[in-house]
Amino acid sequence: MFVKYWMKTNPVTVSADILVIDAKKIMNNKKIRRLPVMRGGQLVGIVTLSGLREAQPSQATSLSIHELNYLLAKMTVSEIMTRDVITCSPDFTMEKAAILGTKHGVGALPVVEKGKLIGIITESDIYRAFLHMLGATHKNTARITLDNFSQNQDEIIKVIEILDSLKGTLVSLALIDDIPIKGRRELVFRVKEVDVEALQKQLQDNGYVVSNVSQIE
Structure with missing residues (x-):
């Protein structure tokens, strides 16, 4: 999965010279929380809704309410935007984008x-992509977790063979190490078009530890 397939194209942007109050209106009207800031066709910053809400003139401490409101009304996005913007390439994998955003503590990557600037990828987009990858958006499926799964990769083939013997369809599969307990190893897979109870029994009869079965209808 690559960023270019999940990003929002043609993102809403603002000029560095736009007033903060106008940027807030754009965010509220568009129901978005971040705005890339442009100058001369180049990305020069990014502002967030929380950043706009917290915006204060630097000399505000000794000002009257009227003076403060006046300065706030004149404040531009360039005064409060983040200038060192963390960006990504459209050819980044979604995992790489997620790691980059987590590392820098940002919720969106232009x-x-x-x-x-050709798009923006947000936390919500990454959530959607990973839900899709794990098959969680598919209806009429069952999610099965096998705990303490073997280090022997051939065991994955055996699990698939058991599913195949019951004419089931594999939707997704993930092998997870050390999460959340070090040394723990889980095989998590989602299936459809199969008798889930029969599948669970065959897995257990073959020595697998079925720790969870949940279904989406």
Whole structure:
């Protein structure tokens, strides 16, 4: 899965010279929380809704309410935007984008190609992608977790063979190490078009530890 398939293209942007109050209106009207900031066709910053709400003139401490409101009304996005923008390429994998966002503590990454802003990828987009990858958006499926799964990769083939013997369909499969307990190893897979109880019994009869079965209808 690549960023270019999940990002929002043609993102809403603002000029660095736009007033903070106008940027807030755009965010509220568009129901978005972040705005890339442009100057001369180049990405020069990013502002967030929380950042706009917290915006205060630097000399505000000694000002009257009227003076404070006046300065706030004149404040531009360039005064409060984040200038060192963390960006990604459209060819990044979703995992790489997620790692980058987590590392820098940001909820969105502008997507830049050859110096041009072409999109934005947010936490919500990453959530959607991973839910899709794990098959969680598929209806009429069952999610099965096998605990203490073997280090022997051939065991994955055996699990699939058991599913195949029951004419079931594999939707997704993930092998998870050391989460959340070090040394723990889980095989999590989602299936459809199969008798789940029969599948669970065959797995247990073959020595697998079925720790969880949940279904989406």
